[in-house]
Amino acid sequence: MVTLADVARVAKVSTMTVSKVLRGTGAISEKTKTRVFEAVDELGYVPNRLAGSLSTRKSMLVAVLIPSIADTIYAEIISSLHSLLDQASLSIFIAESQMDPEVEERQVQELLSLRPAFIVRSGGIASTRRTKLLLKRFEVPHIQIWDGDDPQGQVNVGPSHIEAGRIAAGHFLELGLSKVAYIGAETQLDICASRRMESFVAGMTSAGAEVSVITEPDVPRQAESGELLTRQLLENGQKVEGIFYLNDAMAIGGLRVLLNAGCRVPEDVRVLGFNGTSREQTINTRLTTISTDGRRLGRAVAESILDSAGGKIEAINTLCPLTLDLGNTT
Amino acid sequence: MVTLADVARVAKVSTMTVSKVLRGTGAISEKTKTRVFEAVDELGYVPNRLAGSLSTRKSMLVAVLIPSIADTIYAEIISSLHSLLDQASLSIFIAESQMDPEVEERQVQELLSLRPAFIVRSGGIASTRRTKLLLKRFEVPHIQIWDGDDPQGQVNVGPSHIEAGRIAAGHFLELGLSKVAYIGAETQLDICASRRMESFVAGMTSAGAEVSVITEPDVPRQAESGELLTRQLLENGQKVEGIFYLNDAMAIGGLRVLLNAGCRVPEDVRVLGFNGTSREQTINTRLTTISTDGRRLGRAVAESILDSAGGKIEAINTLCPLTLDLGNTT
DNA sequence: GATTAATGTGTTATCGATAACAAGTTGAGT
């Protein structure tokens, strides 16, 4: 493995000089500069950032902890975040908490063991006491995303799920619906989803409407679960005029079941999703959904990081806008 | 920041003893073990893996370089990879090459500067000479994914795109089509896609069928592009009986245009996608597609890594199976 | 030409861990 010392030897200077040349610090004559660069080129030297970070006591690493990378909305956020941080030579490493507080605790430890300069973490999960303690003790600038309602972190970027629920209820009420349903998944763990649900229920009931809440503890937030729970709803014989789903994937599963059962959408039942991740995937039936712009969220996070001069980061709460995308299911 | 030395002081032992206790190496009496663990707990100590890696000259990092994290198929692969590597305390950090050889070169340098234990890189891109040189010089076990036809890496895991094209052609020929189209995007950069295209064209023409190839240099591989290019095809006045798209997203865009234009699918035109990423998203019209199992691919990669005793990795070429998922568009 | 101020380059200690080996302690066997 080629090291600074090797480059120094070839360029016939000290390691310190090479270090300065490569980082552009200090005053170095043009002559030695070119000599160093030639040596670097000849040897194919790539600096060891592990060693560098150890020495400077600051890393170029940004830790990202989210429930699941496979979830489109998070993939969008990370992609957007990466493309901006890349310009500042900040590397991203990721971990999945799978919405499990225990898993999250372990992941936080793993992440902290790499001494990241920033930690971007999805809120909306009931973190363990130890997790919170660790995050506090390490004093790593902590950016919480996705949970706009709970500005715990030093920086918080995300949509308000309470507002999302309100938008959903407002929309259904405007359409004059009085008997609706919410279909979700593991409520106790996903605080954001339950906030949407509660705010939706509150909005509807306070206007005199009736809401049945259908959630199954351990179903994944996928189309299949949407199918399952919607089928359950239909079998119960309950007639509802509108269904608000936990996310788009479940709404699409639900739509499939409703259409197959001969329900006309939106004439008989209105369907509303959440996240806006179905935009490009649906064909002739365009799902109505409450959407957040993942790329924009990622950009806001990146900007906070890039603006933070020297590690200290200013605490702000950036509420990401929510949009009601009218498709043809309501 | 708490260090090993702090723990050692509190536990009244040497740093070496603490190190041994935490890594479970060497013989340590139960009494000191508990003393050390208590100190660790009291101080909230988390080992510094940067320092550890520097010392042992081996890192617990796996670098992943893919075209785009937002692309569902890669998100699936990474998610699956992560969940398995996590058990071995291997951390994943990612970079996007955006299918650009220059960007890729820069990213490879960034990644190598963290001295990863493994580098997982998407093939099917025309890497620069320097990129190849760097990868060779560093002797990091290199796992190439996605490009099953070109086993360059030490380990290669992915589907054969030549076979995918053959499957597409075979399917259309079986249906008796004689005038079809391929709709894609930036061909010169995405070698895998062009392999699919070429093999598809070869298969069709050798059976006497006629194929028009529609690709625009700089369009993104999204639904909108599928719409655009399909509209172009229709405006040309060409009558085709089947269209094979670069991926599912583009196929779905295409479907939208075809249905709106009054074409009956599949009666007038058959539509075939690639990747299987539309599985859960489509509603009543289920796209026929040639699919690869991203999670399975990720698992294969993880197994290679975990099996590799002590860093050396055995060179194998794992061809991932392709499945023709019959929907109702053919 | 001597003094001062830039400018350019090198020395030494350190970051937080681990490798390799050294040394102290304990107990069994004789």
Next chain:
DNA sequence: ACTCAACTTGTTATCGATAACACATTAATC
């Protein structure tokens, strides 16, 4: 009591870089 082995624990050097400062060299000023 003494030796040897097994078991525990500690010392020193090192990984690859950088910080902080020290020392040369050159140029500028009077």
